[in-house]
Amino acid sequence: MLPGSSTLLHxxxxxxxxxxxxxxxxxxxxxxxxxxxxxxxVRGIDALPLPFVAGRDTDESER
Known part of the structure; x- marks a missing residue:
């Protein structure tokens, strides 16, 4: 690393x-x-329609 390139202050x-x-x-x-x-x-993963997510009804015919 070059001298002075670090942003850490001592x-x-x-x-x-x-x-x-x-x-x-x-x-x-x-x-x-x-x-x-x-x-x-996290929001993107949460928005995916994943069939194995707990609490999510995967069978649409029962509605």
């Missing part, structure tokens, strides 16, 4: 305020993006 590391702010925002955006992807994946 105690006593001298960084400009805007650099620090950028790193914090980048971490928040990355975490939010991962959360949105997981949420979308």
């Amino acid at each position: 105690a006593g590391q001298d960084v400009a305020f805007l650099t620090y702010l950028y790193r914090v925002v980048a971490h928040l955006v990355a975490f939010g993006g991962i959360a949105v992807l997981v949420y979308s994946l």
Whole structure:
């Protein structure tokens, strides 16, 4: 890894305020993006008409 390419801040590391702010925002955006992807994946799986899901009636002729 290249020196200075890590976004991890260490105690006593001298960084400009805007650099620090950028790193914090980048971490928040990355975490939010991962959360949105997981949420979308779970919603997509939940919307699939899977016949083996508990509580779901698979026989349409009984209605």
